[in-house]
Amino acid sequence: MxxxxxxxxxxxxxxxxxxxxxxxxxxxxxxxxxxxxxxxxxxxxxxxxxxxxxxxxxxxxxxxxxxxxxxxxxxxxxxxxxxxxxxxxxxxxxxxxxxxxxxxxxxxxxxxxxxLPFDIMEYTDFYASKHHASNVGTMFRGPENALPPNWLSIPIGYNGRASSVVVSGTDVVRPNGQLKGPNDDLPRFGPCARWDFELEMGAIVGKPSDGMISVGEADDNIFGYVLLNDWSARDIQAWEYQPLGPFQAKATATSISPWIVTKAALEPFRTSTPERERPLLPYLKEPGPMLYDIDLEVTLAPESKAETVITRTNYREMYYSAAQQLAHHTTSGCPMNVGDLLGSGTISGPDKGARGALLELAWGGKEPVTLDTGETRSFIEDGDTVTLRGHAQGDGYRVGFGACTGKTLAAPTIPDWAKE
Missing domain, CATH: 2.30.30.230 (Fumarylacetoacetase, N-terminal domain)
Structure with a gap:
């Protein structure tokens, strides 16, 4: 077109x-x-x-x-x-x-x-990029156990905090929380030191459902898409997530771009999910292409300094589509409402420059990223601004999302009654 x-x-x-x-x-x-x-x-x-x-x-x-x-x-x-x-x-x-x-x-x-362009009812975040899951798993469990046993069969996700979703341009305050280093006997309470972004797409439910729906029906129920940054406190998460998963580490803020790009606008850019390494159960099989060819990038700018592109990837890298995620969400009988928001999970490609979080880009802090300013980053520092951008490229035009931007502010002072 x-x-x-x-x-x-x-x-x-x-x-x-x-x-x-x-x-x-x-x-x-x-x-x-x-x-x-x-x-x-x-x-x-x-x-x-x-x-x-x-x-x-x-x-x-x-x-x-x-x-x-x-x-x-x-x-x-x-x-x-x-x-x-x-x-x-x-x-x-x-x-x-x-x-x-x-x-x-x-x-x-x-x-x-x-x-915020719509009333956000519920928020669910997924873990659906194979490259991201493999990188993170390799860091913590080794390459032989990188993917959890269920990963190739099921879209893994967790219920997040709709109340903490904010629009692009909203400053984000570094969280305090429980922290425990590998050599500590007991946890302490203090500001997150491993503050990170996650490059994601957000799918917006536009039609309600009550009971299980197919992948095709789920696709029809999606109204549109936004860029999504699921800010993450990696050190808080490392201590708290076993055995139930993310909690306070993901509750500080989730930023979304202010413009809803409708599914209708993205129709010319449909593409298929990757070839399956393991057959999916019938309820997750797709009736047609369910992903979109959307170029994505992330920039990081220290306070009052120029931004550096630190990531370039594409939404087509996802292993599970938003329609599959939504269909799976309904299998338990969970009702889905108009205004529910589904985060795709971090979108990473196969190359180092296509990784969708600093955790991967800096490999857990062992390989800091060098910015155009000459500074390095293992994780986000106070005053840093992270910006997500994305567009689908057409014939002489692009269908874009605008920017999804957030600046990190210092953690609030811990009150005396919370100190030892």
Missing amino acids: PLMQSWVASANAPETDFPLNNLPYGVYDLGDELLFCGVAIGDRILNLTRLEEEGLLDLETGQFFGWGTWSVFMEAGQDAWDELRAWLMVMLREGSEAETALSKFLDAQADATMH
């Missing part, structure tokens, strides 16, 4: 994340605390809330955009999703008679403060 030309000139630039082919959904304000639902087009945002108020957005499926969230629209279902996308494509295309009327409702992205 080639670039679809728009009367919004900036949407036709080949390097923009937001051409007419994309049309991602976000929530923003313009400095007066009024929340608007909008659609990114080039360097502008089409204000759907104001359009609806003025009677210029008359959808047969209803009115949805006066609530400061896309959750109401998501709940309306597939017919509403299709109707809005079709309307936008007609109204924003080059030569549209709507240009004069709609141009009054374009806001500059540079003037907007972004907010």
Whole structure:
């Protein structure tokens, strides 16, 4: 599919994340605390809330955009999703008679403060990249036992904290927690010293389910995708995770990009999951390509200094797709709700420069990463800003997600009553 030309000139630039082919959904304000639902087009945002108020957005499926969230629209279902996308494509295309009327409702992205685009109901994080799982397993168990025995048969995941999901641009405070070094007799309480990022994609559930659903049905239930950084306190996790898994080490923050890229926008970029090393059980088998060809990168910038690209990889490296993860999530009878968020798990490729976390890039601190500034990093330091970016490359255009950014601040002072 080639670039679809728009009367919004900036949407036709080949390097923009937001051409007419994309049309991602976000929530923003313009400095007066009024929340608007909008659609990114080039360097502008089409204000759907104001359009609806003025009677210029008359959808047969209803009115949805006066609530400061896309959750109401998501709940309306597939017919509403299709109707809005079709309307936008007609109204924003080059030569549209709507240009004069709609141009009054374009806001500059540079003037907007972004907010979480939907109400996050529940959050589940997976561990579904074979390269990542193999690297981490090799570090801690040796190459002969890198993958857990169940890994090639089941999408491994855990239930996380929806309350700690934040939008891109939100500062992240380094956590305090229980720590125990390999030579310590007992744990101590203090700030995390092995603070890390995880490069992930987040899938957003747009249709509810109650009971087991197939992989194909799960794919239909996904509304769209965001970039996701699952911040991780590696030293806190090392002490607490046995035997039940991540808890406080993953509860500080999870950052997501502010624009929901719809599944419809990603359709031209579908690709298959890797060849299976072990046959999957029938309920996990895919009816067709379930992954997407999305180039991803991570940069790290020390405070007041230039950023360095430290990772480049692709979403197609995942062993399990979001649809498989969602289908597996329902097997116990677990109801899935509109607004549930599924983290893909860290996305790593086969090469060192394609590893999706500092834990892998610096190999547990043994091989520090050298930045363009000349500094080195084994883990994230206070003042560092980590930015995730991603896009699917089309013919003369890209379908992008914008940036997912977070700056790390120093851990809070431990109160006297918590000290020895």
